[in-house]
Amino acid sequence: MTLLETHQLSKRFGGLLAVNGCNLAVKTGEIHALIGPNGAGKTTLLNLITGVLAPNKGQVRFEGQDITHLPAHARVHRGLARTFQITNLFRNYTVRVNLELAVQARRGSSFRFWQPVFKEKALTEEAFRVAERVGLGGRFEVVAGQLSHGEQRALEVALALASRPKLLLLDEPMAGMGPEESARMVELIESLRQEFTILLVEHDMDAVFRLAQRISVLVYGQVIATGTPEEIRANPEVHKAYLGDEGGVA
Amino acid sequence: MRWPLLLVLLFLLAFPPIASAMGLEFYQGLLTKIMILALAASSLNLILGYGGMVSFGHAAYFGLGAYTAAILMREGVSSGWVIWAVAVGLSALLALLIGAICLRTRGVYFIMITLAFAQMIYYLVVSFKQYGGEDGLRARRPEFGLFELTDTALYYLSLAVLAGALYLLHRLINARFGRVLQAIRENESRALALGYPVYRFQLLAFVLAGALAGLAGVLMAHYTQYASPNLLAWQQSGHLMMMVILGGVGQFWGGVLGAAALSIVEEVLQDLTIHWQLGVGLILLAVVLFAPRGLAGLWRREP
Numbered sequence: 179m180t181l182l183e184t185h186q187l188s189k190r191f192g193g194l195l196a197v198n199g200c201n202l203a204v205k206t207g208e209i210h211a212l213i214g215p216n217g218a219g220k221t222t223l224l225n226l227i228t229g230v231l232a233p234n235k236g237q238v239r240f241e242g243q244d245i246t247h248l249p250a251h252a253r254v255h256r257g258l259a260r261t262f263q264i265t266n267l268f269r270n271y272t273v274r275v276n277l278e279l280a281v282q283a284r285r286g287s288s289f290r291f292w293q294p295v296f297k298e299k300a301l302t303e304e305a306f307r308v309a310e311r312v313g314l315g316g317r318f319e320v321v322a323g324q325l326s327h328g329e330q331r332a333l334e335v336a337l338a339l340a341s342r343p344k345l346l347l348l349d350e351p352m353a354g355m356g357p358e359e360s361a362r363m364v365e366l367i368e369s370l371r372q373e374f375t376i377l378l379v380e381h382d383m384d385a386v387f388r389l390a391q392r393i394s395v396l397v398y399g400q401v402i403a404t405g406t407p408e409e410i411r412a413n414p415e416v417h418k419a420y421l422g423d424e425g426g427v428a
Numbered sequence: 429m430r431w432p433l434l435l436v437l438l439f440l441l442a443f444p445p446i447a448s449a450m451g452l453e454f455y456q457g458l459l460t461k462i463m464i465l466a467l468a469a470s471s472l473n474l475i476l477g478y479g480g481m482v483s484f485g486h487a488a489y490f491g492l493g494a495y496t497a498a499i500l501m502r503e504g505v506s507s508g509w510v511i512w513a514v515a516v517g518l519s520a521l522l523a524l525l526i527g528a529i530c531l532r533t534r535g536v537y538f539i540m541i542t543l544a545f546a547q548m549i550y551y552l553v554v555s556f557k558q559y560g561g562e563d564g565l566r567a568r569r570p571e572f573g574l575f576e577l578t579d580t581a582l583y584y585l586s587l588a589v590l591a592g593a594l595y596l597l598h599r600l601i602n603a604r605f606g607r608v609l610q611a612i613r614e615n616e617s618r619a620l621a622l623g624y625p626v627y628r629f630q631l632l633a634f635v636l637a638g639a640l641a642g643l644a645g646v647l648m649a650h651y652t653q654y655a656s657p658n659l660l661a662w663q664q665s666g667h668l669m670m671m672v673i674l675g676g677v678g679q680f681w682g683g684v685l686g687a688a689a690l691s692i693v694e695e696v697l698q699d700l701t702i703h704w705q706l707g708v709g710l711i712l713l714a715v716v717l718f719a720p721r722g723l724a725g726l727w728r729r730e731p
Binding site for chain 2: 228230249250251252254255259260262266267268269270271275279280282283284287288289290291292293294295296298337341
């Protein structure tokens with residue numbers, strides 16, 4: 179079953195067509211990787227899917243429903259959660275408060291003006307479970323800005339997990355990581371496979387080919403190929419447009 | 429934190445009889461003014477400090493509250509309760525209209541557009557010659573039924589309103605709503621990505637701040653028995669902003685401490701020299717440089 183689908187999606191910045199009639203389909207339960215050279219429009223596409231940007235043309239469909247004009251915050255409640263390529267946390271808040279805010283966004287209304295939030299034990303408990311899940315249980319009371327880079331990236335994923343998404347959009351989760359941290363992140367994503375559908379944007383080809391069931395290749399704002407890792411590796415067009423110089427990828 | 433607060437409250441409650449016994453009525457008036465300004469500054473601190481919305485047009489709601497009181501009195505409405513309700517309602521409505529537009533902008537544009545709206549209100553009000561134009565409008569004190577609004581009654585009324593508003597703000601800031609408001613200030617795109625309707629949170633805070641500023645404006649009209657165009661002018665917006673910065677942006681007691689400190693400093697310096705504004709400027713400069721969290725941040729190290 180198709181969970182997310184973009185149809186002829188286009189976004190223009192002045193003279194630049196960043197996303198150009200893009201058709202992408204993510205199936206329920208898969209880890210779907212989105213690769214492509216720098217400037218191919220990957221992050222723009224993600225911003226269109228999450229509603230941060232509005233497209234000039236085309237459609238975004240989620241669970242069969244047209245969400246093209248739904249505001250960003252409403253899409254989160256439908257089950258679309260994302261992480262950012264550049265770490266985007268509440269840097270002055272502890273891991274605990276970061277995650278409590280994420281849990282609070284999902285649980286009940288936040289237009290509550292009277293009850294002190296620190297008395298809401300349920301928020302803390304759920305926040306702690308999410309922290310443990312990404313290996314930050316022992317760093318619960320640490321201010322986010324003081325975490326190591328790898329830990330910050332893990333918190334970034336945890337914030338998305340806390341909203342219990344149907345589709346998890348990971349924008350270069352390994353960005354700026356050393357090999358050890360990368361391996362840990364691959365492990366983490368692997369552990370999410372059973373529960374979440376994931377759209378993974380990533381430059382680290384080892385990680386992509388290890389994790390993804392299907393891969394789409396984005397070049398100049400268009401998906402030029404979609405297929406299994408083997409099919410993508412064998413596709414001559416992909417080689418020409420993207421993998422060419424790297425020769426034998428993976 | 430509890431003890432000093434209780435002592436201050438006891439002092440304020442006991443002050444009027446002591447003052448009248450010792451002939452210090454002047455200081456009772458000064459305290460009334462400080463409490464009213466503290467209310468206005470605290471309302472600004474909600475959006476400026478906790479919401480990160482640098483509104484340079486807060487005088488619009490403050491002044492509108494004062495003018496509503498004066499105009500209603502002039503038109504024959506004498507019930508204080510009615511005047512309060514109308515003034516607070518109108519201020520909230522104005523904040524809703526201005527906020528709905530301004531909150532679509534960010535940064536320096538937000539500052540400029542809030543200022544522009546406030547100036548529009550200023551010139552609009554001044555253009556009504558039947559309501560005093562540039563001379564302002566006398567505003568006798570209304571009737572409250574239960575009590576007569578003497579100077580002392582106004583003192584206690586202002587104290588009660590300030591205490592009530594601060595209690596409300598304290599609950600609000602520590603409730604779910606306040607936490608989200610501060611999270612938006614910390615990182616707006618992250619708050620949006622978590623699924624918070626950022627615009628709605630900001631607008632609601634903006635309206636609430638406008639309503640409280642309007643209430644402060646009514647009290648100010650009762651206090652001076654006069655609605656002055658100065659209350660609407662951009663200098664008044666700047667004055668309230670200075671109080672918040674002096675007292676501590678985003679510090680709970682920032683508005684109160686700033687209003688008290690600035691009023692007292694002005695009072696003292698005005699007695700000493702006609703160049704008192706220079707002194708105020710130097711003091712503000714010193715606070716910004718040496719106590720970036722304002723006076724409230726001096727004894728409270730935690731953010």
